Amino acid sequence: MSSGHPNIAFVGNPNTGKTTLFNALTGLNQRVGNYPGVTVETKKGRFHWQGRTFDVIDLPGTYSLAARSPDEMVAVDVILGRNAGERKPDLVVTIVDASNLERNLYLTTQVLEIGVPVVVALNMTDVAVNQGMTIDAARLSRNLGIPVVPMQANKGKGLDDLKTTIAGAVDASLPSHGPSFPDAFETEVRQLSQRVGDGMPPFLVRRLLIDVGGYTERLLAGRQNGHLAAEIQAARERLALAGCPVPAVEARTRYGWIRQATTGCLQRPAERPVTWTDRIDAVLTHRAAGLLVFLAMMFLVFQMIYVWATPLMDLISAGQDAVGGWLSGQLAPGPLRSLLVGGVVNGVGGVLVFLPQILLLFAFIAVLEDCGYMARAAFLMDRLMAGAGLNGKSFIPLLSSVACAVPGIMAARVIENRRDRFATILVAPLMSCAARLPVYLLLIGAFLSGDDHAWWTPGVTLFGMYALGLVVAPLVAFALKSTLLRGATPVFVMEMPLYKVPSARLIVRRSVEAGWMFVCRAGTLILASMIVVWALLYFPHTDAAGQSYDLQVASKQDARDELETEIAALEKAIEQTPDAVEEQRLAELTEKAQGLDDEIHALEEAWKGQSYLGRAGKWLEPVVRPLGWDWRIGMAALASFPAREVMVGTLGLIFREGEGDPGDEDYRAGLGQRLQEARWEDGSGRQLFNVPVALSVMVFFALCCQCASTLAVIKRETNSWRWPLFTFVYMTALAYLGAALVYQIGSLGS
Amino acid sequence: MTSLDRLGVGQRGCVHALAGTDAIAQRLYEMGLIEGEVVEVLAFAPLGDPMEIRLRDFRLSLRRSEANRITVTRL
Numbered sequence: 001m002s003s004g005h006p007n008i009a010f011v012g013n014p015n016t017g018k019t020t021l022f023n024a025l026t027g028l029n030q031r032v033g034n035y036p037g038v039t040v041e042t043k044k045g046r047f048h049w050q051g052r053t054f055d056v057i058d059l060p061g062t063y064s065l066a067a068r069s070p071d072e073m074v075a076v077d078v079i080l081g082r083n084a085g086e087r088k089p090d091l092v093v094t095i096v097d098a099s100n101l102e103r104n105l106y107l108t109t110q111v112l113e114i115g116v117p118v119v120v121a122l123n124m125t126d127v128a129v130n131q132g133m134t135i136d137a138a139r140l141s142r143n144l145g146i147p148v149v150p151m152q153a154n155k156g157k158g159l160d161d162l163k164t165t166i167a168g169a170v171d172a173s174l175p176s177h178g179p180s181f182p183d184a185f186e187t188e189v190r191q192l193s194q195r196v197g198d199g200m201p202p203f204l205v206r207r208l209l210i211d212v213g214g215y216t217e218r219l220l221a222g223r224q225n226g227h228l229a230a231e232i233q234a235a236r237e238r239l240a241l242a243g244c245p246v247p248a249v250e251a252r253t254r255y256g257w258i259r260q261a262t263t264g265c266l267q268r269p270a271e272r273p274v275t276w277t278d279r280i281d282a283v284l285t286h287r288a289a290g291l292l293v294f295l296a297m298m299f300l301v302f303q304m305i306y307v308w309a310t311p312l313m314d315l316i317s318a319g320q321d322a323v324g325g326w327l328s329g330q331l332a333p334g335p336l337r338s339l340l341v342g343g344v345v346n347g348v349g350g351v352l353v354f355l356p357q358i359l360l361l362f363a364f365i366a367v368l369e370d371c372g373y374m375a376r377a378a379f380l381m382d383r384l385m386a387g388a389g390l391n392g393k394s395f396i397p398l399l400s401s402v403a404c405a406v407p408g409i410m411a412a413r414v415i416e417n418r419r420d421r422f423a424t425i426l427v428a429p430l431m432s433c434a435a436r437l438p439v440y441l442l443l444i445g446a447f448l449s450g451d452d453h454a455w456w457t458p459g460v461t462l463f464g465m466y467a468l469g470l471v472v473a474p475l476v477a478f479a480l481k482s483t484l485l486r487g488a489t490p491v492f493v494m495e496m497p498l499y500k501v502p503s504a505r506l507i508v509r510r511s512v513e514a515g516w517m518f519v520c521r522a523g524t525l526i527l528a529s530m531i532v533v534w535a536l537l538y539f540p541h542t543d544a545a546g547q548s549y550d551l552q553v554a555s556k557q558d559a560r561d562e563l564e565t566e567i568a569a570l571e572k573a574i575e576q577t578p579d580a581v582e583e584q585r586l587a588e589l590t591e592k593a594q595g596l597d598d599e600i601h602a603l604e605e606a607w608k609g610q611s612y613l614g615r616a617g618k619w620l621e622p623v624v625r626p627l628g629w630d631w632r633i634g635m636a637a638l639a640s641f642p643a644r645e646v647m648v649g650t651l652g653l654i655f656r657e658g659e660g661d662p663g664d665e666d667y668r669a670g671l672g673q674r675l676q677e678a679r680w681e682d683g684s685g686r687q688l689f690n691v692p693v694a695l696s697v698m699v700f701f702a703l704c705c706q707c708a709s710t711l712a713v714i715k716r717e718t719n720s721w722r723w724p725l726f727t728f729v730y731m732t733a734l735a736y737l738g739a740a741l742v743y744q745i746g747s748l749g750s
Numbered sequence: 751m752t753s754l755d756r757l758g759v760g761q762r763g764c765v766h767a768l769a770g771t772d773a774i775a776q777r778l779y780e781m782g783l784i785e786g787e788v789v790e791v792l793a794f795a796p797l798g799d800p801m802e803i804r805l806r807d808f809r810l811s812l813r814r815s816e817a818n819r820i821t822v823t824r825l
Contacts, residue, residue, distance in 0.1 A: 064780045068773055100807045103782050131807075212771045236771075247771060251779035268807075281809070285793040285802055379811045383797035386813070392800075491777045493816060496802060496809035 005046065005053045006170045007087050009079055011111060012095030013104050014061035015372075015497035017123045020506065021095055021153035022058040025163070032517075040071045042078070049163040054170075057089070063103075065110040066207060066247075067215040069418050079114055080201050088116070091170050093162075095121045098128040098135055098150070099498070101266055102258050105144075109254045112146070113178035114203050119169050120148040121162055126155075127498065132269035143261040146176050154503060179257030184242040185209075185249055188235045195231060196220070209235060210246045213488070277372075277498045284376050285496075294380050297373075298399060305360045305403065312356035320349030333554035338538055339531070347530030350643055351523040354406050354709060359515045361400055361407040365414070366510035368396075370502035374414060375494055382492065388474035389481030391417070391492050394424040398473065401431035402466075405710045409717055410514055417490040423480045425714055426727050427473040429705045432466045435645050438662035439701045440465050442648055446672030447694040461698075468702045472734070484726075518713070525712035529642040536613040537639060537650075549607035553600055560596045563589055601656035608653050613639055627700065627736070628693040628743040630680060637700065644706040651675070692746025696739040704735035752824060754789065755801065755817035762790045763822030774816055782806050783820060 012018040023030075026045025043058040059075040067073040081088025092111050096104040111118055122137055141148035147165045151158025181189075193205045200208075208216045209232065221229055236246050244252075284290050324341045331337040368374045374396075382392030393415040401408030408428045415421040440462055449458040541550050570586045573579075608614050609632075617635025624634035632654045640647040648662035648671065655674040660667035678688040705711065711724040718724070757763055765787045768775055782805060783789070792802040792809060800813045 063777070066776060066780070102806050103808060106780060106782070133807075211776065213773065245771070247776040247779055248768070248784070251782070251784050255782060255784055277809075281792065281802075285795070287794065287796045290793075291796045375811065379795055379800060379802065382811075382813070383795055383799045386799075488773055491774050491816075492800065492811075492813045493774070493777050493781060494811045495781075496811055 005055045006090045008054050008056045008166060008170075009089040009092045010056060010058045010095060011075055011079070011092060011107065012061060012121075013063050013097065013107060013495075015495060016061070016095045016097040016104065017153045018058065018061060018095040020503065021121060021123065021151075022056065023506075023509070024153055024156060024159055026056055040074055042074065047163065049167055052167060054163075054166065062107065064107060065203075066211045066250075068211070068213075069215060071418055073215050076204075076207075079111065079116065080203065082201075090173070091117045091119060091166060093119050093121050093166065095123050095153075098122050098125045099131055099133065101128075101135065101262060102255065105258045105261070106251075106254055108144075109178050109257060112144075112176045113206070114201075115175055115177075117169050117173055118146045118176045119162070119165055120144065120146060121153075121158075122148050122150045123153050125150045126152050131275060132273050134267045136265040140262065140265040143263075143265060146174075179253050181253050182242075182244045182249065184239060185244055188239060192232065192235060195228065208232065209239075210250050212236070212246060275498070280499050281376070281496070284373070285379060290376070290380055294377060297377075298396075301364045301368075302399070302403065305357060305364070309356040309360055313353050316349060316353050316356070320345055320352075333550055334548070335538070335541065335550070338550060339534065342538070343531040343534035344527070346534070347527040350530055350645075351519060351526050351709075354404065354518065355515055357404055358407045358410065358518050359511045361403075361411060362514040363507050363511040365396070365411055366507040367502045369414065370500070370506055372497045372499040375496050378494065379496065388477040390423060390474075390477055391415070391420055391490065394420060394477075397424050397428060398431060401428040401433060402469075404433050404435070405429040405431065405707065406518070406713050407514075409710065409713045410518065412717065419481065419485040419487050420490055422718060422723065423477045423485050425717055426480060426723065426730075427477045429707065429710045429727060429731060430469045430473040430476065430703065432469040432702055433707075435643070435707070436465070436701050438648050438668070439644065440698055442651075442662075442668045442672060442675075443689075443694040443698055445668060446675050447689060447691055461695075465698055465702050468699065468738075472703065476730070476734075517716070525715070526642075526709045529708035529712075533613070533639060533642045533646075536616075537608060537611050539612060540610070541607065543606065543610075549603055553603050553607070556596055556600050556603070560593060560600065563593045563596065567593065597658070598656070601658055604653050604658070605656055608635070608650075626744070627696045627739045628690075628747065629697070630688060632678075633688075633693075633697060637697075637704075637706075640701075640706045642706075642708040644701060644704075647701070647706075692743045695746055696743035699742045700735045700739035702735075703731060703738050705731035751821060753818050754791075754803070754820040754822050755814040757791045757822065757824070759791050759793060762788060762825040764788050764825055766821040766823055768821070769819040775819065778812075778816065778820065781810060788825065789822065 010018055010022055022043065022045065025047045027047075029047075030043050030045040032041050032043055040060045042060065044055065045058070046053055046055050048054075057078060059078055060071070062072065062075055065076050065079075067076050077083050078086070079089060079092060092114075094108040094111055096108060108118065108120060120141075122135065122140075125135070128135055135150070137148045137150045147169055149158055149162045149165050151162060153159070180186075188209060189202070189206055192209055193200070193202060196205060196208070204216050207214060208220065211217060217229075217232065239246055239249065284293055324345045327341050327345065328337060331340070365374070368377065374393075377396060378392030380392065381395035385392055385394050394412070396414070397408045397412040399408075400411050405428045408431070409425050412421050412424045412428065415424060444458050444461050448461050538550075542548050567586065567589050570582060570589065574582050574586065609618075614631075614635050617638055618631040620634050620638070621631040624631075624637075629637075636647055636650040636654060639650045645662065648668070649659045651657075652659050652667070652671050655671065655678055657667075657671040657674045660671070662668065675689050676687075680686045680688055705728050711728060714724040714727055715721060751766060752763070754763060765783055765785055767785065768778055768783060787805055789803045789805045792804055794801050798814070800811050801817060802809060802811050803817075804810075
């Protein structure tokens with residue numbers, strides 16, 4: 001954006017109200033910026049003040065500019081003006097939490113070193129006052145050598161002062177100076193600077209020396225020969241001998257300087273007052289009480305999501321049916337109608353149906369984060385997740401995935417560490433989501449319940465399917481963390497922020513942003529994949545005689561509908577005045593309707609069987625044989641790859657029960673009956689489904705990533721095609737092996 | 751002299767030294783865990799790990815393996 005307006009960058013620690021301040025300044029005038037290969041977001045906006053326009057970029061919250069990953073490097077590159085197509089900022093505003101001044105100023109001292117003009121927004125002054133602190137902002141400003149603006153961004157106080165100060169500081173363009181490092185350190189920096197050449201900004205040369213194994217070092221190691229690494233190592237050793245070892249020398253120098261700069265400006269009470277945070281934390285991080293509250297809270301959150309999202313999801317499904325029905329009435333049967341109803345309307349509905357859950361989950365996550373509880377939840381769950389090589393912050397995303405992996409994967413954004421976040425995202429789809437339930441219920445109902453089985457079989461089988469995800473996910477996470485996502489143990493040093501009342505505006509905003517992002521970025525992909533599967537199941541749509549299946553089914557369906565009206569009228573008449581002749585006619589009509597149903601089902605079976613997907617199923621039969629499946633099961637599984645919800649409906653089409661609502665118990669019972677009656681097509685009369693086959697299908701569903709939405713969201717969250725592809729491949733392989741294992745072991749006895 | 755993870759809830763210590771030069775050590779330094787700083791143990795999580803401490807004007811959660819690198823003098 002080279003608009004010619006002054007460019008302002010916002011940096012600050014997490015939990016300093018940076019986002020609130022950015023929102024207050026720029027209003028709705030924002031857009032999200034992405035950089036290639038990076039998974040963090042920056043936001044850009046602008047504000048106007050006294051007839052001038054200022055462009056603002058909001059950088060991800062960070063404690064330090066010592067970058068260890070591409071994600072952490074974003075802030076450094078932006079401030080140094082190293083991003084292609086972007087100007088170096090004319091001014092950096094560091095947002096500082098007044099109640100936690102010393103630690104917050106650490107980042108400010110790093111920014112000062114870059115030499116760009118800096119303004120300190122001294123935020124949350126009310127919290128500092130509540131804790132009995134007094135801060136002399138004018139004196140602090142003199143000591144730091146830069147403007148300091150006291151403010152309360154959440155109440156809109158100090159905003160005008162900040163804007164005036166920004167405008168003034170941009171015009172004055174005064175350079176800033178950070179703390180002086182020991183001479184021995186500066187000497188090494190000068191030598192190293194000459195060695196690496198002029199291209200590297202002095203700030204990065206210092207980082208190269210300080211950050212052992214840091215991003216700058218790794219970047220250079222890739223380009224230069226081994227000598228440089230040895231020279232850096234030698235320089236570090238000399239520094240250690242000189243009494244200023246890296247990285248300690250940086251913290252000592254900066255905190256020493258901060259202590260001097262705050263002397264006389266910061267007064268703390270002699271006795272630290274007991275705050276609300278102290279009282280609340282005494283319960284919420286307590287070993288027993290804290291855990292109980294956490295479990296109760298999780299139950300409440302997910303119960304509320306379930307209770308509130310279900311009616312909305314039903315409404316969306318009903319709307320989808322209504323629009324589909326209306327379109328069917330308007331258009332003649334044929335490819336266009338089928339595309340619109342079966343492809344587009346179903347696809348759009350399939351995207352929108354996720355929205356209620358995403359909006360609600362993100363609203364709850366925003367509440368938990370904004371009030372400060374998220375850090376406590378991570379604290380309580382960390383040990384449990386550490387077993388799988390993850391950390392406490394992975395818990396909520398994985399738990400959410402039991403409802404649906406799509407919001408679960410999006411919730412993984414709260415995990416700062418890239419490898420932990422990726423591991424969480426990649427195993428989230430293994431958790432048994434709500435869409436798998438109808439498949440479990442159908443097969444358990446048909447093959448694992450009733451008089452032939454113990455009373456506990458259905459419950460234990462269902463539990464086993466859920467347990468499978470709960471057991472396999474941590475194992476895969478562990479395997480990933482020891483191979484593909486291997487690296488130094490991530491830092492689990494986490495600030496426990498002060499509790500505060502969450503801001504309603506922020507919650508609505510976060511929730512709507514998440515929903516909008518899902519619809520825009522993932523929705524299009526989901527819609528496209530739905531249309532592709534529709535086409536594969538629809539074409540070719542003519543039989544051997546060249547007649548369209550579509551039209552044949554439609555004409556029979558019309559006849560069936562007419563009969564239905566006639567039957568209904570007859571039933572009503574008989575109810576009023578019983579008549580033997582009429583009853584005889586009713587029985588005939590009912591039989592005729594039954595016959596028509598059978599014809600329709602037979603047509604659909606034949607049609608789907610010779611569709612491209614059906615042909616693929618037949619062609620793949622040798623592949624699915626080890627799982628105990630025939631081509632029909634294989635094809636239904638194949639059709640379910642974009643969305644596993646379609647499994648039950650596809651089985652209905654193939655096994656002559658027709659398409660129905662998977663949530664409907666009667667429909668599932670009828671289909672279960674058909675599955676029990678299904679036989680192998682080799683003429684042997686063997687039953688197609690038995691217990692091992694049913695289990696093998698269920699295990700396949702439990703482990704397979706049959707969900708285009710999940711893959712689209714993984715693509716969106718990892719900013720790469722590599723990871724969704726990887727997830728798809730590993731989960732399919734896992735599902736295949738798992739299903740084969742279950743079938744083969746289950747069939748040993750027979 | 752002991753390590754930070756061996757302090758009990760409510761106990762305070764003065765940071766004496768911090769071992770290591772890796773990312774974890776650096777982050778601990780950045781958070782202000784430098785020589786002479788006083789820290790107080792506030793809580794341990796249900797399975798005994800991680801732990802919550804107070805230093806300067808804020809609270810921090812860290813794993814025991816991380817706290818183990820910090821040598822403190824009991825106060």
